[in-house]
Amino acid sequence: MSEAAQRPPAPPPSTRVPEPAPSGHATLERPGGDDGNLADAARELLSGDYYLRQWGRLGMRNRSEEVDEFGLDPIYERSLFPALDFLHRSWFRTEVDGAEHVPAEGRAILVCNHSGVMPTDGLMLRTALRLAHPTTREVRWLTEDFITHLPFVGAFMTRMGAVRACQENATRLLKSEQLIAVFPEGVKGIGKLFRDRYKLQRFGRGGFVRLALRMRAPVVPCAIVGAEESSPMLARLEGFSRTLGLPYVPITPTFPLLGPVGLLPAPTKWRIRFGPPVELGGEGEDAADDLVLVGRASERVRATVQAMLDDLIQARESVFFG
Amino acid sequence: MSHQRSKQRVALTGAASFLGQNLVGLLEDDPRFERIVSLDVTPPATRGDKTAHVDCDLTRPQSVELIAERLREHRVETLVHLAFLSSPSHTEAYAHELESLGTMHALAGARGAGVTKLVAWSQTMLYGALPSNPNFLTEDHPLSARRDQPYFGDKIEAEAEARRFGARGATVTVLRTAPILGPTVRNYLTRYLAARAVPTMMGFDPLLQLVHEVDALAAFKHALLRDVHGTFNIAGDGVLPLSTVVKLVGRFALPLPGPLASRAVSALWMAGGGFAPSSFLDYLRFVCVVDNQRAKDVLGFAPAFPTREAVLDFAAAQHLRDVRLITDPVGAP
Numbered sequence: 001m002s003e004a005a006q007r008p009p010a011p012p013p014s015t016r017v018p019e020p021a022p023s024g025h026a027t028l029e030r031p032g033g034d035d036g037n038l039a040d041a042a043r044e045l046l047s048g049d050y051y052l053r054q055w056g057r058l059g060m061r062n063r064s065e066e067v068d069e070f071g072l073d074p075i076y077e078r079s080l081f082p083a084l085d086f087l088h089r090s091w092f093r094t095e096v097d098g099a100e101h102v103p104a105e106g107r108a109i110l111v112c113n114h115s116g117v118m119p120t121d122g123l124m125l126r127t128a129l130r131l132a133h134p135t136t137r138e139v140r141w142l143t144e145d146f147i148t149h150l151p152f153v154g155a156f157m158t159r160m161g162a163v164r165a166c167q168e169n170a171t172r173l174l175k176s177e178q179l180i181a182v183f184p185e186g187v188k189g190i191g192k193l194f195r196d197r198y199k200l201q202r203f204g205r206g207g208f209v210r211l212a213l214r215m216r217a218p219v220v221p222c223a224i225v226g227a228e229e230s231s232p233m234l235a236r237l238e239g240f241s242r243t244l245g246l247p248y249v250p251i252t253p254t255f256p257l258l259g260p261v262g263l264l265p266a267p268t269k270w271r272i273r274f275g276p277p278v279e280l281g282g283e284g285e286d287a288a289d290d291l292v293l294v295g296r297a298s299e300r301v302r303a304t305v306q307a308m309l310d311d312l313i314q315a316r317e318s319v320f321f322g
Numbered sequence: 323m324s325h326q327r328s329k330q331r332v333a334l335t336g337a338a339s340f341l342g343q344n345l346v347g348l349l350e351d352d353p354r355f356e357r358i359v360s361l362d363v364t365p366p367a368t369r370g371d372k373t374a375h376v377d378c379d380l381t382r383p384q385s386v387e388l389i390a391e392r393l394r395e396h397r398v399e400t401l402v403h404l405a406f407l408s409s410p411s412h413t414e415a416y417a418h419e420l421e422s423l424g425t426m427h428a429l430a431g432a433r434g435a436g437v438t439k440l441v442a443w444s445q446t447m448l449y450g451a452l453p454s455n456p457n458f459l460t461e462d463h464p465l466s467a468r469r470d471q472p473y474f475g476d477k478i479e480a481e482a483e484a485r486r487f488g489a490r491g492a493t494v495t496v497l498r499t500a501p502i503l504g505p506t507v508r509n510y511l512t513r514y515l516a517a518r519a520v521p522t523m524m525g526f527d528p529l530l531q532l533v534h535e536v537d538a539l540a541a542f543k544h545a546l547l548r549d550v551h552g553t554f555n556i557a558g559d560g561v562l563p564l565s566t567v568v569k570l571v572g573r574f575a576l577p578l579p580g581p582l583a584s585r586a587v588s589a590l591w592m593a594g595g596g597f598a599p600s601s602f603l604d605y606l607r608f609v610c611v612v613d614n615q616r617a618k619d620v621l622g623f624a625p626a627f628p629t630r631e632a633v634l635d636f637a638a639a640q641h642l643r644d645v646r647l648i649t650d651p652v653g654a655p
Contacts, residue, residue, distance in 0.1 A: 047645070060569050065630055069561060070457055071529045149453050149608070151525025151580075158527070159563070168456030 063159075070140065070169070071158040080160070084127045091267050092124065092226060093322070096132035098274035101220055104135045107174040109212050110181040110274070111301050112222040113200055113309060114189025117231040117250040118263055119147050119157070121224050125181055126161055128272050140173055141181040144190075146247050167211060174215040181222070182208045184298075191236065191248040197228035198309045206298035209280060213288040218277040219301055223308035226270035229319045231255075231263065269322035271312050278304050332546060333359035333389075333398045333437075335380060335428045336405030337366045340507050341443065344539050345402065346373060354547065359396050361389065361428070362405075380405050380424030381416070389431025400439040400546060401432045403484060408502070409510035410473045410598045412591075421476035425483050437492065441545045442484035444498040446555055446612045448477055451528070451604040458613040461498070461553045471601045488551060495545040495621075500557035500612065503632045504535030505639035514597045516640055520568045521587075523606045524577035529561040531611040534627035534635065544623045554621050555612040560628040564606060570630070571637045 044050045064075040088094050102108065115121060122141035129137045142165035148154045163169050165182065173180050183189055188201040212219045237249040255262030280287075280297040287293055316322060332349060336342045337360030347368035349355040358373040360366050365375040376392045378385050393401070405424050411417045432440065449459045450467035465481070467474035481496060488494035501511045511532075514520065533541075533556055541556040568575045578586065584603055590596035617623045627635070642648045 060566070063566060063569075065562075065566065065570065066560065067529070067563060067566070071561065071563060073563070145453060149526075155525065155527035155563075158529075164457065166454075166456050168458065172458060 067159070070161075070163045070173075072140075072161040073159045076159050077161065084123070085131065088124065088127045088131055092230070092265075092270040094124065094128055094226075094270040094272060095322070096128050096272045096274075098276075099129070099133045101274040101276050102129065102133055102137055102179065103218065103220075104133075104137065105177070107177050107215060107217040108179050108220055108277075109174070109208060109217050110139065110179065110220050110222045111208060111278075111305060112181055112183055112224055113198070113305055114183035114185040115192075115197070115224065116190060116227040116265060117233050117252060117255075118265065119143060119153075119190055120230070120265055121227045122162060122181060122183070123157075123160060124227075124270070125222070125224065125272065129179075137179055139179045139181050142170060142183070144183075144187050146187060150246075167207065170208075170211050171215060174211070174217050184208050184302075187247045191250075192233070193236070194228070194232040194234055197232070198225070198313055200302055200306050200309070203298050203302045206294045209294045209297045209301070210288040213280060213283055213294070213297075214285055216283050219280060220277050221275040221301060221304045221308060223273045223275075223305055223312055224270065225273075225309060225312040225316065226268045226319075227265075229268045230265035230270075268319050269316075271316070271322070273308055273312060275304060275308055329356035330354060330400060330546065331357040331359075331396060331398045332400045332402060333361060333393055333396070333432075334402045334404060335361045335378075335424075336403070337375075338362040338364045339404055340408065340502075340509075340535075341539065341542065342366060342402075342404045343368050344535075345404070345542055348539060348543055349546075352543075357396050357398070359392060359398055361392075380427050381419040383427065385424075385427045386431045386434065389428060390434030393432060393435035393437060398435060399437060400441065401428070401437045402542065402546070403428055403440060403442040406443055406477060406480070407473070409513075410602070412594055414472045418472050418476050421480050425480040429483060429487050433487070433490075439493040439495075439549060440484060440487050441495045441497065441542060442481065443542075444481045444484075444496050444553075445477065446498045446500045446531075446557060447605070447610060448474055448481065448498070449610055449612065450474070451608040451610040453608050455609055455611075457529070457609055458611055459555075460613050461555055461616055468601050468604075471599065473599070474601070485553070493549050493551045495550055496553040497541055497545060497556050498553065498612070499538050499541070500531050500533040500555075502535050502538045503532045503636045505635050507535040510597050510602075512636065512640075515567070515571050515573065515636065516643070517573065517597075519574045519576040520571075521583065522564060522568070522575045522577050523583055523603060524579045526607045527563045527565050528605070528607060528609050529611055530564055530567055530629065531557050531561045532629045532632045533558045533625060534632040537625040537627055537632075540626070541617070541621075541623050544621065548622060550621050552616075552620060554617040554623070555614050556617055556623070556625070557612050557614045558625045558627055558629040558632055559614070560630060561611055562629050562633065567633050570633050571640060 062076055062079045064073050067073045126139050129139050140161055140163050143157055143162045148164040170180055184203040185201040186204055231252050233250045233252055235251040241249040278301050282293050332355055334342050337346055343366040346358055346360055346366045349358050350370040350372055360373055360375045361378045363379050369375055378388055406421055407417050448465040448467045449463055465478045469475040484496055485494055565575055584600045587596055588600040591599045
């Protein structure tokens with residue numbers, strides 16, 4: 001025993017573990033191993049363990065053994081591409097313009113309006129850039145705390161590429177030269193009533209501007225039209241939401257009338273427009289500490305996104321047909 | 323500096339624990355160490371010619387004198403403080419005596435013996451699993467685990483105590499290890515993952531970060547060979563969702579709805595069963611993942627095994643344990 005304990009760095013068994021198949025589909029193991037005899041195979045088939053292990057392997061069929069550092073699961077995401085493509089092309093019939101304003105490489109911050117009772121806009125923005133951007137640019141969008149920690153929804157969003165919104169996470173993403181999308185309106189944005197649609201709410205405390213200045217990242221404005229009407233919130237249940245610990249409980253034409261199905265977004269026509277990068281009027285650590293400059297830059301970005309939204313809405317003739 | 327020093331004389335508290343026992347074995351094999359003093363209530367099974375065992379119960383006040391005397395006698399210049407519980411205990415009073423008072427006694431004894439360097443064990447769990455955590459916690463982040471839980475509170479205090487040891491010029495290296503997993507280590511985490519149905523929190527799938535047992539040991543040896551003052555996160559690269567970890571080990575996840583889970587787990591723990599008290603459920607909901615960059619840059623320690631390898635190594639050994647092809651060594655905690 002003492003000899004075994006003296007040498008803890010035993011050859012790691014994991015070096016023998018085969019790499020996952022490129023397709024991502026887990027392979028079933030043969031009972032008794034590949035070179036086992038019939039008796040071994042029979043013994044293994046009779047033990048409950050074998051079935052448990054097979055079950056576990058089947059559970060791995062649509063997930064990767066490796067996720068990225070923020071929890072994006074590439075195999076899982078790829079398995080949902082058909083559904084996302086359907087939403088993008090056929091359900092919302094999304095039209096994307098100005099995608100060339102999104103830098104093909106390097107760090108950048110997309111600043112978008114937030115809407116829709118369910119936070120579908122981040123996911124659809126990611127899909128839009130994957131399908132419409134010339135270099136299929138990948139975007140990580142930052143979500144509010146309440147979405148990140150909402151049961152099921154949060155876990156799903158994390159696997160699809162959402163990241164909890166905080167300065168540390170955003171800095172880390174930008175440092176690795178990634179494209180991030182922020183929704184500075186936050187919960188106020190998704191929780192606004194239908195009558196306030198496309199009216200940008202307060203842009204937080206300008207956290208994204210400070211981030212952009214400090215990290216010297218360009219700020220690309222982005223307007224998403226159509227998402228507000230896909231789940232119009234007619235009213236909020238204030239008292240009830242407090243008991244549930246949620247920022248709002250929505251009442252839409254279909255929810256809670258139709259149950260959870262009522263939360264599905266209506267097939268409105270979506271338009272996503274990217275504008276040329278907004279000049280913030282400074283850069284670096286000093287500029288980020290200048291509250292006046294930050295406030296002014298934040299307001300300028302807000303005005304730019306609002307103007308883009310107004311343009312898109314004026315040009316639109318029908319909510320459902322564009 | 324390590325290259326100038328002839329040969330090191332090291333003392334270890336908690337020498338019969340998993341980390342202590344294996345570290346004694348590693349130091350026995352290394353010619354750069356000439357004397358190992360093991361302090362524990364039972365002698366480590368890996369002790370050899372270089373090791374002098376001192377039967378010492380850190381919870382007793384007399385241990386201060388004993389440690390000071392013996393360390394002076396063996397001219398020990400470095401203390402490795404490992405006397406912490408690696409799993410939550412039902413006997414909270416003893417845990418408090420050991421971790422809080424034991425640290426005080428061990429450090430007082432070491433100070434009395436003129437020890438110039440301290441390597442102390444801490445854990446990344448002490449940052450706490452909070453909804454406001456960024457995905458990667460750095461060493462500057464405050465330790466915000468629930469202090470009302472003795473398992474965390476005592477360790478946080480002990481770590482602060484260890485850092486104060488450096489106030490008079492001693493080199494203090496604090497290594498905060500992520501949960502340790504591997505083929506031979508046994509702790510609350512290996513018991514949790516060894517369950518046929520692994521309880522999880524319904525709707526939550528936090529990212530887990532682990533450190534391979536070999537890396538954890540290598541980090542301590544590395545800290546002994548290099549004199550670097552500071553606190554370092556020791557964690558494997560990469561993260562995995564809890565559900566993937568459970569599946570890689572070949573287990574069922576048993577999702578429990580939140581209120582039920584915390585009640586069931588506390589009831590089970592009160593009754594003397596279960597893996598951990600309900601405060602550990604936070605770690606099944608929110609991320610508690612650290613950034614190991616400072617250990618790479620400043621300490622010069624890069625883990626050899628990512629989180630995934632730690633899980634796979636544990637899984638390989640656990641499958642053999644499941645069919646009783648290997649059993650736990652006698653006297654394992």
